[in-house]
Amino acid sequence: MGPHPAVAAIRLAVRRVLHDVLTDTSAHRELTPSRSPHPAPSPPPAPPLVLVACSGGADSMALASALAFEAPKLGIRAGAVTVDHGLQPGSDLRAAEVVTRMTALGLDPIESLVVHVGRDGGPEAAARDARYAALDEAAERHGATAVLLGHTRDDQAETVLLGLARGSGIRSLSGMAAVSGAGGRYRRPFLHLDRQTARKACMVQSLPVWDDPHNADPAYTRSRLRHEGLPALEKALGKGVVEALARTAQLSRDDADALDAWAAQAESSVRDATGLLECAKLFALPPAVRRRIVRRAAIEAGAPAGALFARHIEEVDRLITGWRGQGAINLPGKVVAQRQGGRLVIRQG
């Protein structure tokens, strides 16, 4: 008898990603030229290492179990990292528990990292920044080829809804990428898998899971969305809404990539000989392309991307499309945008 369908599903998802990782690694090796004209026969390359980022929750426990099962069959070493944010009493005990569970799965190396969570951008963003910094550092130190994250289709649907509610365009509707980070380090094998499948896979494999109290804490926006927003939407629109939102993410990502490429190409044609942006030429472009050029120029001038919102760009855009002698516009990062003699000048003020 084969494995339970939920276990088969998580293993297949991980196997696919491991194949991608292997393909990318061997392509990279072939592309990396030897420095010496007469290279000495090199020792066989060490088997690649893939780490799983595990919180002890159902999604990443399922992920860890599937990685432990699939990696050896492909000659890949499999390890794990758990991050202790130190935000709840007993978080150190939980981290130790995760290490025990990862050891039982046969993963090696296993790391438990304690991080300091600051305050920038709110509690969720600060914890995430600290976590990714720790994961990056661990990946570098171990020379890991990839780090697997347990985000599911449900997480993706939540991310799309959060983007939609912010009103900030299709880039934020495109949610999380299946591959991201430096050199495509982060991989999300479960992005097309629903949360229930991961939970079920843990249950049938008798893997104990830890339910993060933050996930149920109504103080967190994502938690309210998970426990109130999405169920209400499902009630009103039907069960397929999560899948539809995840599909929206993929479609939006493709559209956003195409528009970004268009804007990058169009940019040189709207600059004058001195490199300044010409308002008449910008005006002739479709708004989606024009606003992207404006945004890129603002970031180039020093505006932090994370603090630059759609309303900022819209206001600068009005210097081009609704010119009536407006004054300079202040942007985050002390960047100033103004219109001067038919040119749009964006620079540090």
Ligand SMILES: Nc1ncnc2c1ncn2[C@@H]1O[C@H](COP(=O)(O)OP(=O)(O)OP(=O)(O)O)[C@@H](O)[C@H]1O
């Ligand atoms: N403390 C942590 N240590 C290591 N990895 C983590 C930690 N928290 C989150 N991750 C990684 O990020 C992914 C997404 O985390 P997030 O908190 O958004 O989702 P989650 O629903 O809590 O996931 P899970 O059920 O796996 O805990 C996790 O699946 C895991 O891969």
